[in-house]
Amino acid sequence: MRNIRMVISYVGTSYHGFQTQPIGNTVQDVLEQAIVVLTGEKVNITASGRTDAGVHARGQVINFLTSSPIPVHRWALALNSRLPDDISVLRADEVPLDFHASYSAKRKTYRYSIDTNKFADIFERYYRFHYPMPLRLPEMRAALAKLVGQHDFTSFASQRSTKRTHTRTVISARLDESEGKLDLFITGDGFLYNMVRIIVGTLLRVGEGKWNVDDVVRILAAKDRTKAGPTAMAHGLMLWEVEYDD
């Protein structure tokens, strides 16, 4: 058996998230089906993490075991010719058998994109959450800085989270702005379910002046999901990059 790793990109708009589920129509289903067509072999894809319905990926990482002899440099082109145009394999390589796209991941980066202009840029309408409000960027950036570091992020995790511990390290975070468009880039050693979207929902309240930096410190310390802001819309979120030690 060989262990194949791939970096893939997908537009989440038309899918019920990454991971296979009874309702069907997931990115995983489509990928596994394309691999069956290519190799004649049913594989079981492992991703660096699932993404929810509507969430996009620029650089999702997956791996799977296969006995196919297809040379690794042929996989991307061969699969792309069999995939719909909203899913793309960017590269493929062969990795040791103990490589696991999720357990081996060291850092992940997400981007969350917001359009604060009165009328949304229609060319980014599926990727950028339209929130036409004046926002206090300095306060948002100061609040964001309070989340960097190792913390118990229970306040910023879905109550459906089943993780044993909610302690995670946010390694870096920045909020870019250009012509009324905001892009939050946040890198961490791992993220809890809905964590980036709840951080964004909370930062938007800070931006609107409903909360201050001190409120965010208080929310973080509370370890209580009900204290934080709402979960921001899925379509503004993109899994940007997953990093490994190699």
Add this chain to the structure above:
Amino acid sequence: MRNIRMVISYVGTSYHGFQTQPIGNTVQDVLEQAIVVLTGEKVNITASGRTDAGVHARGQVINFLTSSPIPVHRWALALNSRLPDDISVLRADEVPLDFHASYSAKRKTYRYSIDTNKFADIFERYYRFHYPMPLRLPEMRAALAKLVGQHDFTSFASQRSTKRTHTRTVISARLDESEGKLDLFITGDGFLYNMVRIIVGTLLRVGEGKWNVDDVVRILAAKDRTKAGPTAMAHGLMLWEVEYDD
């Protein structure tokens, strides 16, 4: 009667171009229908210029006469609530009765976008022509510079052009590159039918090394469409901005 001017943006992917035609499903049809629903009045929209099927607009300018008393600051929001999400009114103002979106235009800027990476960025797949080839950018830029100024652009006009004169002035042009993505911005006092797309098709041949700067000078002087390169794909083109004297 009042003369209303609007700046509009549209994703051209789903339309048979801007201008009304027998086959239907044009941007003009959809806009005029939304105005009828809003005002009860049939209007006749004039655009700064038509755009072909699949071509996009970031800042198309239109005008029309109406007797509707709706205040000008209400038009954009009122129409956007009645338009599909791939057409958007960015702003509206009232202009003198002799304003004409096409005849009054002083300068137009188009953008043409190319993705030279092996695998296309799927998030821009409807806006950026995928041309996965290594290109000689310095030569392309040198050739582009030869087109700046006042010239007879017959070699770069569709043979279906019905214009009396093919002399136009390219005021400025630049070719940006970032991570394998090229964006040509070209500003002129007017453009002939397919002119930007033929310029791009010609520059691509220069980029591939099939032609040199001298060939482009020769092509321009020939005033013969058959000497220039092919017409590049419509979906990479976007009407970027139209400027008026006010």
